[in-house]
Amino acid sequence: MTAPLRLGIAGLGTVGAGVVRILKTHPDLIATRAGRPIEITAVSARSRDKDRGVSLAGFAWEDDPVKLATRDDVDLYIELMGGSDGPAKASVEAAIAAGKDVVTANKAMLALHGQELAEAAEARDHVIRFEAAVAGGIPVVKALTEGLAGNEITRVMGVMNGTCNYILTRMESAGLPYDEVFAEAEALGYLEADPTLDVGGIDAGHKLSLLASIAYGTKVNFGAMDLEGIERISIEDIRQAADMGYRIKLLGVAQMTGRGLEQRMSPCLVPATSPLGQLEGGTNMVVLEGDAVGQIVLRGAGAGAGPTASAVMADVIDIARGTRLSTFGQPATALRPARGAEASVSAPYYLRMALVDKPGALAKIAAVLGDAGISIDRMRQYGHDEPTAPVLIVTHKTTKTALDEAIAAMGKTGVLSGDPVAIRIEEV
Amino acid sequence: MTAPLRLGIAGLGTVGAGVVRILKTHPDLIATRAGRPIEITAVSARSRDKDRGVSLAGFAWEDDPVKLATRDDVDLYIELMGGSDGPAKASVEAAIAAGKDVVTANKAMLALHGQELAEAAEARDHVIRFEAAVAGGIPVVKALTEGLAGNEITRVMGVMNGTCNYILTRMESAGLPYDEVFAEAEALGYLEADPTLDVGGIDAGHKLSLLASIAYGTKVNFGAMDLEGIERISIEDIRQAADMGYRIKLLGVAQMTGRGLEQRMSPCLVPATSPLGQLEGGTNMVVLEGDAVGQIVLRGAGAGAGPTASAVMADVIDIARGTRLSTFGQPATALRPARGAEASVSAPYYLRMALVDKPGALAKIAAVLGDAGISIDRMRQYGHDEPTAPVLIVTHKTTKTALDEAIAAMGKTGVLSGDPVAIRIEEV
Numbered sequence: 001m002t003a004p005l006r007l008g009i010a011g012l013g014t015v016g017a018g019v020v021r022i023l024k025t026h027p028d029l030i031a032t033r034a035g036r037p038i039e040i041t042a043v044s045a046r047s048r049d050k051d052r053g054v055s056l057a058g059f060a061w062e063d064d065p066v067k068l069a070t071r072d073d074v075d076l077y078i079e080l081m082g083g084s085d086g087p088a089k090a091s092v093e094a095a096i097a098a099g100k101d102v103v104t105a106n107k108a109m110l111a112l113h114g115q116e117l118a119e120a121a122e123a124r125d126h127v128i129r130f131e132a133a134v135a136g137g138i139p140v141v142k143a144l145t146e147g148l149a150g151n152e153i154t155r156v157m158g159v160m161n162g163t164c165n166y167i168l169t170r171m172e173s174a175g176l177p178y179d180e181v182f183a184e185a186e187a188l189g190y191l192e193a194d195p196t197l198d199v200g201g202i203d204a205g206h207k208l209s210l211l212a213s214i215a216y217g218t219k220v221n222f223g224a225m226d227l228e229g230i231e232r233i234s235i236e237d238i239r240q241a242a243d244m245g246y247r248i249k250l251l252g253v254a255q256m257t258g259r260g261l262e263q264r265m266s267p268c269l270v271p272a273t274s275p276l277g278q279l280e281g282g283t284n285m286v287v288l289e290g291d292a293v294g295q296i297v298l299r300g301a302g303a304g305a306g307p308t309a310s311a312v313m314a315d316v317i318d319i320a321r322g323t324r325l326s327t328f329g330q331p332a333t334a335l336r337p338a339r340g341a342e343a344s345v346s347a348p349y350y351l352r353m354a355l356v357d358k359p360g361a362l363a364k365i366a367a368v369l370g371d372a373g374i375s376i377d378r379m380r381q382y383g384h385d386e387p388t389a390p391v392l393i394v395t396h397k398t399t400k401t402a403l404d405e406a407i408a409a410m411g412k413t414g415v416l417s418g419d420p421v422a423i424r425i426e427e428v
Numbered sequence: 429m430t431a432p433l434r435l436g437i438a439g440l441g442t443v444g445a446g447v448v449r450i451l452k453t454h455p456d457l458i459a460t461r462a463g464r465p466i467e468i469t470a471v472s473a474r475s476r477d478k479d480r481g482v483s484l485a486g487f488a489w490e491d492d493p494v495k496l497a498t499r500d501d502v503d504l505y506i507e508l509m510g511g512s513d514g515p516a517k518a519s520v521e522a523a524i525a526a527g528k529d530v531v532t533a534n535k536a537m538l539a540l541h542g543q544e545l546a547e548a549a550e551a552r553d554h555v556i557r558f559e560a561a562v563a564g565g566i567p568v569v570k571a572l573t574e575g576l577a578g579n580e581i582t583r584v585m586g587v588m589n590g591t592c593n594y595i596l597t598r599m600e601s602a603g604l605p606y607d608e609v610f611a612e613a614e615a616l617g618y619l620e621a622d623p624t625l626d627v628g629g630i631d632a633g634h635k636l637s638l639l640a641s642i643a644y645g646t647k648v649n650f651g652a653m654d655l656e657g658i659e660r661i662s663i664e665d666i667r668q669a670a671d672m673g674y675r676i677k678l679l680g681v682a683q684m685t686g687r688g689l690e691q692r693m694s695p696c697l698v699p700a701t702s703p704l705g706q707l708e709g710g711t712n713m714v715v716l717e718g719d720a721v722g723q724i725v726l727r728g729a730g731a732g733a734g735p736t737a738s739a740v741m742a743d744v745i746d747i748a749r750g751t752r753l754s755t756f757g758q759p760a761t762a763l764r765p766a767r768g769a770e771a772s773v774s775a776p777y778y779l780r781m782a783l784v785d786k787p788g789a790l791a792k793i794a795a796v797l798g799d800a801g802i803s804i805d806r807m808r809q810y811g812h813d814e815p816t817a818p819v820l821i822v823t824h825k826t827t828k829t830a831l832d833e834a835i836a837a838m839g840k841t842g843v844l845s846g847d848p849v850a851i852r853i854e855e856v
Contacts, residue, residue, distance in 0.1 A: 022578050022720055032645065032758045033577050131575070137721035139575025146751075147559070147567025149461050150450050150741025217460065275703070275727065292450055293565035293738035297727040299703065310721035313578025323574075323751045330460045 004037040005320040006073055008100075010065035010091055011080030012045035015105055015132065017052040018309030019078065019316075024054065030313070034320035044068040069095035076101045076319055078312065084108035089117075092128070096121045103315040105132035105308060111206035111222040114213070115335070118327035128327045129315035134207040135160050135284040137307025138300040139314060144214050144288055145329040151290025153215035156254040157428065161204035162282030162302040163190045164230050164250040169280050172238045172247070178231065190282075200229035201250055205265040208252035211286070212263050214329045216256045217336060221263070224340025228266035237352060237421055240392055241269050244378070246350070247277040251426055260341035268426040269350050275299070276428050287428065346397040347427065348377060353410070353420035354388035355381075361415035362391065368413060372406035374398045388417040394425070432465040433748040434501055436528075438493035438519055439508030440473035443533055443560065445480040446737030447506065447744075452482065458741070462748035472496040497523035504529045504747055506740065512536035517545075520556070524549045531743040533560035533736060539634035539650040542641070543763070546755035556755045557743035562635040563588050563712040565735025566728040567742060572642050572716055573757040579718025581643035584682040585856065589632035590710030590730040591618045592658050592678040597708050600666045600675070606659065618710075628657035629678055633693040636680035639714070640691050642757045644684045645764060649691070652768025656694035665780060665849055668820055669697050672806070674778070675705045679854055688769035696854040697778050703727070704856050715856065774825040775855065776805060781838070781848035782816035783809075789843035790819065796841060800834035802826045816845040822853070 007023075009016055023030065023040060031037045042060035044067075062068035069077045069091040077095035079102060081088045088109050095102050102121065104110070110117070110130055121128045131141045135158065144153070159165050163185060170181045182199065185191055190198075197203045209222040230250050241248050246269040254263045270276045275297050279285050284302030289295050301307035318325075328335060355361040362381060369376060378394040395403070403422060410416055435451075437444055451458065451468060459465045470488035472495075490496040497505045497519040505523035507530060509516045516537050523530050530549065532538070538545070538558055549556045559569045563586065572581070587593050591613060598609045610627065613619055618626075625631045637650040658678050669676050674697035682691045698704045703725050707713050712730030717723050729735035746753075756763060783789040790809060797804060806822040823831070831850060838844055 018720070025719075026578070026580060029580060029645075030578060032762055035754075035759075138724060139571050142570060142575050143567050146746060147570050147742050148738065149745040150454070150458065150738050152454060152457060217457075273706075275706075278701075278703075278706070290738060291453075292446070292734040292741070294729045294732075294735055296566060297725075299725040299727075301722045304722075306720040307722055310576065310578050310718060313720070314575050317577040318574060321753065323753075325749065325751075326463075331463075334460055 002036045006041045006075045008042045008068045008074035009078045010044040014305045015308045016080040018305035020054045041073045065091035066094045070098040079104040102128045107133040107206040114220045118332035132311035136302040140286045155289040158252045158286040160207045163198040201265040212254035218338035219335045221338035225263040260339035262341045348425040350423045351393040354417040364413045368409045430464045434469045434503045436470045436496045436502035437506045438472040442733045443736045444508040446733035448482045469501045493519035494522045498526040507532040530556045535561040535634040542648045546760035560739035564730040568714045583717040586714040588635045591626040629693040640682035646766035647763045649766035653691040688767035690769045776853040778851045779821040782845040792841045796837045
């Protein structure tokens with residue numbers, strides 16, 4: 001048996017404590033699989049005295065994660081503090097400069113600084129791995145980087161924020177409006193300190209931008225993502241979607257098109273009977289499509305101590321075994337700039353609007369769609385007691401550009417009451 | 429860029445031709461990901477002149493796969509001929525002796541000789557990888573060996589024979605009996621030359637035995653598997669199961685119990701709303717459960733040129749990248765003997781039987797179950813025109829041993845017409 005791999009762990013929240021627990025529970029199993037013992041030599045966190053349910057006895061303590069990252073008795077630095085900048089980034093940079101490998105669960109840091117960090121690490125022949133940053137326990141970074149490496153990737157899709165999926169499925173099952181379920185989720189501690197990270201789609205968007213980089217060999221370009229959260233999804237839309245056989249999911253989609261890389265994180269309708277449509281609660285799902293493999297669906301817990309620590313350990317054991325991969329599956333210097341593309345992949349859309357109750361109102365809307373070259377698949381007008389008539393339209397495939405133009409033109413007809421709701425229907 | 433990795437491919441059927449096609453379609457993409465070019469230098473197959481839809485120009489030809497496997501200009505030998513012994517095994521042995529790495533899709537060979545082959549390869553620091561042997565394009569060997577390496581695996585389940593799943597779902601959707609759908613599948617070319625390999629559960633059993641070895645660190649022990657095919661599944665059972673919210677799947681389950689390794693490949697009832705229950709047609713699904721990660725579900729095409737070649741390429745690119753793993757995730761010499769266990773994990777069971785139409789018949793059956801300590805969850809007796817009464821029972825959890833004893837005792841009551849059908853209900 002060769003020399004132990006010595007870990008320094010910064011951040012002892014849920015995930016960090018989970019990693020400590022795994023290493024204390026299964027040292028022999030892991031040593032047998034890794035081919036060498038894996039030991040924690042030093043740790044760092046905000047408070048030394050907090051009860052984390054695991055003993056830290058025998059580990060050296062550092063108040064400063066940068067010091068931890070550069071210790072001589074640390075071979076592999078594990079960053080589990082979070083935050084795109086600050087101590088997380090400073091300590092990872094220090095670890096790289098000191099010649100350490102790095103494992104991190106930090107999607108925000110990598111989405112914003114991944115290129116720079118990967119280049120620095122690879123220039124020194126060191127690796128940064130981040131399985132835990134995307135979709136919790138699901139080994140999706142590995143599946144995409146390694147398992148599907150023989151494929152030209154044609155589409156990456158994912159429901160990768162458990163909180164949003166919890167809110168959307170709970171709205172449907174309990175028939176509750178967004179605000180009430182949001183408050184429930186907040187009370188249950190499901191939301192980030194800044195809830196916009198969750199419900200604004202930012203957290204899931206960070207994850208998608210990392211997968212897109214691996215899939216298409218492009219530099220991470222989170223800034224070019226078309227980002228829309230779930231804040232404006234109404235119980236009405238959830239009901240109408242269900243009635244037509246769909247469910248609304250905060251769905252990430254990354255596709256390489258003739259015009260560049262299209263990355264969207266936005267609410268979409270998906271068939272209720274599809275694997276994505278059937279996803280309940282906090283579970284995550286990633287769908288990978290390649291020209292040879294067809295469609296691969298991966299499903300599992302997207303958060304939590306055990307699942308996320310399991311992903312951290314996968315990276316740690318890879319490194320212990322001697323597996324050396326580029327951060328994004330090919331040398332960072334070989335990644336191409338990701339030219340952001342407007343949403344150019346056409347799709348059917350769901351439209352809901354309220355029309356003033358005048359003869360010919362519906363005909364005007366239909367005419368606007370026709371003029372924009374958008375044909376109607378299904379249309380429903382509901383009986384109503386209000387002075388406005390609820391109307392639901394499912395279009396055939398169209399582009400976002402054509403749809404936006406049609407919606408602008410609808411506004412000028414004078415028959416709309418309020419703005420129409422438009423949600424993409426993703427074919428899965 | 430470092431030296432090319434030079435492949436010798438034996439077997440140019442669907443999968444072999446698929447591998448050639450991938451390498452011809454994406455040489456640059458693959459070289460960038462692998463960090464070096466990957467080239468085919470020589471090939472071998474039964475007929476040199478057959479049209480495979482891909483050109484073999486530029487590849488050396490060998491009639492004898494053993495010669496191919498030992499060529500000086502081959503670094504990595506890819507065995508895609510199939511067959512547990514014969515040329516497949518001989519050529520893999522020759523490749524190992526000649527110091528080559530090996531990639532194979534041959535589940536039968538590994539299920540029967542994997543231990544011996546892995547020991548031989550590892551003694552020479554060479555690797556045998558077999559992603560393509562299990563569940564086609566789904567990167568499940570990788571997910572289990574690497575992605576979940578930090579977990580004690582608690583259960584492995586899988587629907588891993590697309591032909592059986594096609595037959596079972598087609599029986600249900602078309603309302604056709606087994607024999608008719610079997611004939612359809614045969615006409616469509618879905619069945620192996622020896623159909624027992626498919627419908628007898630042997631092919632899927634081979635795959636399960638390989639996953640069990642990785643999961644539990646035990647020597648492959650296909651011989652100890654509890655094996656039952658789908659030949660005796662009637663349309664009646666499929667209908668009754670559906671009526672109670674279940675579907676029948678040929679399900680593999682591997683679990684380590686206090687008594688040893690339990691490996692079963694047999695028809696099971698699973699909830700119709702579960703991911704396994706919803707699996708249609710030829711698609712495969714593997715469910716991996718670990719103490720940290722919880723449940724991970726992987727779904728994708730289980731066969732076909734593209735998906736299986738994608739899996740072969742994953743292994744090839746791993747090797748090109750320098751990833752060196754033990755065949756079963758830890759040194760073959762460290763694998764423990766897999767003590768086979770009788771099915772000791774208890775489960776609810778579905779029972780269908782025909783009772784002679786006599787007063788007290790049902791009471792006698794209920795008494796037999798009660799005597800065996802088996803309690804009844806649900807029972808239905810149907811109206812009927814025949815002289816026998818169809819009866820359906822769902823038990824609470826019981827062991828296979830207790831159930832077998834109860835069924836034997838039922839036979840002695842004189843109220844049964846024919847043998848009862850008993851199918852395990854797996855909690856998923």
